[in-house]
Amino acid sequence: MTTDLDGALAALAERVRASTVCVHDARGRGSGSGIVWPGDVVVTNAHVARGAHAVVETRDGRRLRAAVVRRDPSRDLAALRIEGGAALDLTPVTVRSAAELRTGELMFAVGNPLGLVGAVSAGLLQRCNGRWVVADVTLAPGNSGGPLADAAGRVVGVNSLIARGLAFAVPSDAVAAFLGRAAVRA
Amino acid sequence: MNASIPNALSSLSNDLAAAVERIAPSVVYVDASRRRDASGVVLDERTVVTVDHVLDRDEDIELILTGDARSSAEVIGRDPTTDLALLRTSSPLSVAPRAKLEALKVGHIVLAVGRDEDGAAGASLGVVSALDGSWQTWRGGEIDRLLRPDLSMYPGFSGGPLIDTTGSVLGINTWGLSRRTALTIPISTVERVAAQLLGGGIRRGYLGVALQTVRLPDSVRAQHALDAESAVMIVDVAVGGPAQRAGLVMGDVILALGERAIEDVEDLQRALGGEAVGRSGPMRILRAGAPRELEVTIDERSRDDD
Numbered sequence: 001m002t003t004d005l006d007g008a009l010a011a012l013a014e015r016v017r018a019s020t021v022c023v024h025d026a027r028g029r030g031s032g033s034g035i036v037w038p039g040d041v042v043v044t045n046a047h048v049a050r051g052a053h054a055v056v057e058t059r060d061g062r063r064l065r066a067a068v069v070r071r072d073p074s075r076d077l078a079a080l081r082i083e084g085g086a087a088l089d090l091t092p093v094t095v096r097s098a099a100e101l102r103t104g105e106l107m108f109a110v111g112n113p114l115g116l117v118g119a120v121s122a123g124l125l126q127r128c129n130g131r132w133v134v135a136d137v138t139l140a141p142g143n144s145g146g147p148l149a150d151a152a153g154r155v156v157g158v159n160s161l162i163a164r165g166l167a168f169a170v171p172s173d174a175v176a177a178f179l180g181r182a183a184v185r186a
Numbered sequence: 187m188n189a190s191i192p193n194a195l196s197s198l199s200n201d202l203a204a205a206v207e208r209i210a211p212s213v214v215y216v217d218a219s220r221r222r223d224a225s226g227v228v229l230d231e232r233t234v235v236t237v238d239h240v241l242d243r244d245e246d247i248e249l250i251l252t253g254d255a256r257s258s259a260e261v262i263g264r265d266p267t268t269d270l271a272l273l274r275t276s277s278p279l280s281v282a283p284r285a286k287l288e289a290l291k292v293g294h295i296v297l298a299v300g301r302d303e304d305g306a307a308g309a310s311l312g313v314v315s316a317l318d319g320s321w322q323t324w325r326g327g328e329i330d331r332l333l334r335p336d337l338s339m340y341p342g343f344s345g346g347p348l349i350d351t352t353g354s355v356l357g358i359n360t361w362g363l364s365r366r367t368a369l370t371i372p373i374s375t376v377e378r379v380a381a382q383l384l385g386g387g388i389r390r391g392y393l394g395v396a397l398q399t400v401r402l403p404d405s406v407r408a409q410h411a412l413d414a415e416s417a418v419m420i421v422d423v424a425v426g427g428p429a430q431r432a433g434l435v436m437g438d439v440i441l442a443l444g445e446r447a448i449e450d451v452e453d454l455q456r457a458l459g460g461e462a463v464g465r466s467g468p469m470r471i472l473r474a475g476a477p478r479e480l481e482v483t484i485d486e487r488s489r490d491d492d
Contacts, residue, residue, distance in 0.1 A: 124206075125203075
């Protein structure tokens with residue numbers, strides 16, 4: 001049982017990390033996280049990608065220039081696309097609707113808190129409403145824009161803020177609505 | 187597209203969510219204070235247990251249940267020594283399943299559950315961090331086992347349950363028994379205290395003294411062949427109380443009550459449990475350095491004696 005769980009945890013961490021990137025501003029400074037979303041888009045927080053451009057850093061150390069193609073500060077979401085025809089060449093996440101979540105499910109946050117690349121923290125789903133997925137997961141600055149995933153590694157939200165020791169993530173459904181509002185400019 | 191993740195983690199996640207779903211109907215938000223949020227657990231159809239330190243009033247208490255349903259409640263018993271209180275509800279509620287503590291080990295997965303004032307249940311995850319024998323609270327309450335979970339105890343989780351992975355209650359969580367850490371009052375203690383409160387209150391012995399623990403000087407220990415390194419000194423005597431009637435005065439140093447050696451204040455508090463009420467026995471003391479023995483009869487402590 002322990003070996004099964006350990007193996008499952010390692011596999012989950014590996015899968016979610018493979019689809020998580022570091023996001024810097026256009027000058028390559030500052031650091032948050034980003035999620036490789038289906039459709040060749042990197043999703044992050046609006047407060048991480050403030051300008052028209054950003055730099056996406058992959059786990060294998062490539063730094064790619066990206067355009068901010070969509071931004072909604074009211075939902076704290078931004079969408080990035082790699083410029084100049086360069087391929088991101090990363091596996092996108094599998095997305096799950098946050099509306100299906102049950103209180104008590106295991107939740108995993110992946111990101112680059114405090115400069116630690118690909119750090120994983122775990123906890124339980126507290127509650128989910130249309131606005132936030134709230135989880136008993138320890139976040140730190142740098143987790144912003146990174147994925148909150150379920151026990152199968154499916155992404156249910158974008159980690160956005162910390163309040164009263166709890167993680168608040170924008171629900172995956174809100175991300176889908178944000179991306180689907182109109183065709184993303186390429 | 188993705189490498190598959192073994193399903194051990196998903197089944198654990200499903201078990202945890204199912205555990206929260208099982209206990210949630212028996213976890214209520216307790217609105218009995220303007221300053222503090224608290225939860226409570228349904229012990230029987232009309233009885234809810236919560237923690238004493240969150241109650242600012244005994245009446246006009248409102249409980250918020252699943253789906254924002256509400257029930258009024260009033261306090262039917264309080265035991266500040268164990269930080270437990272019982273409420274009687276106006277409408278019948280869903281009784282919480284209880285766990286057996288015998289099989290519990292350090293490292294077992296546990297969850298803390300609470301309900302917020304919007305009626306939403308929340309949960310946090312951790313493991314049993316410490317498990318030990320009985321201990322006494324700073325207010326002299328007897329707790330069957332030390333049970334400390336390692337998890338985030340959010341505001342409003344005091345009075346809520348610690349549950350196992352099947353959703354059965356292991357105990358009641360509280361911030362009221364230690365300044366440094368949240369602890370869990372084991373369900374066996376909750377059941378014992380609840381039975382006492384429902385049976386007309388917790389009986390505690392009363393001596394009518396204020397005490398402090400003092401070191402016994404080596405010369406005194408040698409002179410009277412005392413093994414103990416400390417004892418308790420009487421620093422105040424209540425007028426008309428059992429101690430005064432027995433002839434005890436300020437400055438007397440208590441060495442033993444009946445057969446029990448008294449080496450610190452906690453020893454004396456333990457000797458004043460409910461079973462001591464009405465009992466008479468010899469008390470061995472030192473007065474001005476000389477040993478004496480007095481006959482003392484323990485009274486019952488009323489609520490005003492604190």
